[in-house]
Amino acid sequence: MKQTIKLSILIFSLFFISCKETQKTVETTTKMYSGKYEIKSLHSRQLERKLFFTIDSKETKISGKTDCNTYFGNYVVTNTHKLEIEPLGVTKMFCEDNVMEVESKLFKAFSDTNTFNFDNNMLTFFNKEGDLIIRAYKMTN
Structure with missing residues (x-):
C-alpha cells in the first residue's frame, strides 16, 4: 500500500513539473511571435x-x-x-x-x-x- 502511494505521488509530481515546463516553453514561444x-x-x-x-x-x-x-x-x-x-x-x-x-x-x-x-x-x-x-x-x- 505504501509503495502504491509513493508511486502515485511520484507520478503526479513528475506530471505536474512536466506540465509547468511545457507551459513556460509555450509562453516563451508565443511571446517570440x-x-x-x-x-x-x-x-x-x-x-x-x-x-x-x-x-x-x-x-x-x-x-x-x-x-x-x-x-x-x-x-x-x-x-x-x-x-x-x-x-x-x-x-x-x-x-x-x-x-x-x-x-x-x-x-x-x-x-x-x-x-x-x-x-x-x-x-x-x-x-x-x-x-x-x-x-x-x-x-x-
Whole structure:
C-alpha cells in the first residue's frame, strides 16, 4: 500500500513539473511571435507597396492595414507549426483596382494558411500543399 502511494505521488509530481515546463516553453514561444511584421513577399512575389500586420500571441489576434482597408481577426495554433487564421473582419472601403487585387490576394493567403515557420525574425506561412504564401519580417515586439 505504501509503495502504491509513493508511486502515485511520484507520478503526479513528475506530471505536474512536466506540465509547468511545457507551459513556460509555450509562453516563451508565443511571446517570440508577438509584434509587427512587414510582408516581404506574397505567393513568392515581392510587393511594390509595403504591407504590415501585427500579431498579439497572448490574445491570439492578427490585425493590419492595407493601402485601403483595415483587417482584424483571431488565429489558432493547434500544434508546434499548424496555424489556422479564422475569417477576418475587414472594413469595406473601395480603392483602386491594383490595390484591391493585392488586398484580395493577401486575405486569400491568410485564409489558405496551414502551417508556419519562424526563424531569425522571419515568419513564413505555407498552404496545405507546402507552398510558401507569405514571408514577413518581424520589425518590433
